[in-house]
Amino acid sequence: MQNQQEKPTKKLQKCSVLGPVAAIFASANTGSWRLERPEVDFDQCIKCGTCARYCPPDIITIDKTKKECVSFDWNYCKGCGICANECPKKCIKMVPEGSEA
């Protein structure tokens, strides 16, 4: 038993790390789950940032200098609809994914 355990550890003399270690910081493409996507009515938007604050994957960016101030990262948006539900002006609408704007 002792010999069996020693064998693999002796081979790993150069390796200073013990056990499985995650050393790559990566993201899954959760945007592929999306069934509905949020669409903003920019005429009503008051640029308050509530949608960005409550977004679970934190992928909403607010740029107050632009007219189209709210932008989404479609690689990660899961389409949960929290932004549409929490918007104080109710100017975000969930539309089926794949439909025309």
Next chain:
Amino acid sequence: MLEIKDEARGLISHGVSACHGCGLEIVIRKVMDALDDDVIILIPPGCAALFSGYCKETNVKVPGYQGNLENTAASASGIRAALKAKGNDHTTVLCFCGDGATVDIGLQSLSGAFERNDKILYVCYDNEAYMNTGIQGSSSTPLFAATTTTPGGKKVRRKDLTQIAIAHNIPYVATASAHNIADLQKKVKKAREADGPALLHIYAPCPTGWRSNPAKTIEISRLAEQTGCWINFEYEDGKVTINSKVKELKPVEEYTKLQGRFKALTPEQKVALQEEVTSNYNATMKKLQFMSE
């Protein structure tokens, strides 16, 4: 040391395989935003383990490891002792556990860490059942809530974790919810500065386990506070501050009707639940007001 494959804004990557509208995902992001990268994170098995990643990929930028369900607080004590031996007193040891790993399985090691007065920051995100393994009831599941192990509704009341922690005489205990982010982040910063163990009990709705609409996560969290099902307060060196300022409690039905786990309630059970919530709210408020004087 860490190879960055996909860049992220904060300390947590954007693409994490948590469910749609996950309350935990909001909570962990806001907690990590309030801290900086001088943190060692400990995550037991549970939904939070999604954030520690699969194989060689991780979703958090800070070092940490995934232990067992029952020994998170004990592991944190060990890490704190090792940091002390190295002369490091600035790194925060953060435990990020679910309600199962806190009030059920991990309670003994948590109690031990509180007794030893080890300086750890223990965050319990409460989604009121074992969501990661398939919605089994935990001792944090509220009365009458249906889970896979309590299909007819839970018959007994939930444990009060914060009172258990306060009984250990630790410097900082607080409750927070997912909808009040400014309050949550303020409490995280205070808990980090505490001279000893600090416990944060955070309400994190789970659309999958509660069978609710993912879009209503924040609304449910807000209603829990407004109906008296959840009370936000902080306990700091013997002094209590109540943060939930509800003038008049809303009927519990407004909270329960949004969730499938309360769908099978009979009219008698609805009345009993309302009575239970109101009496528990009044008793807890009385206790907290007594402690705040």
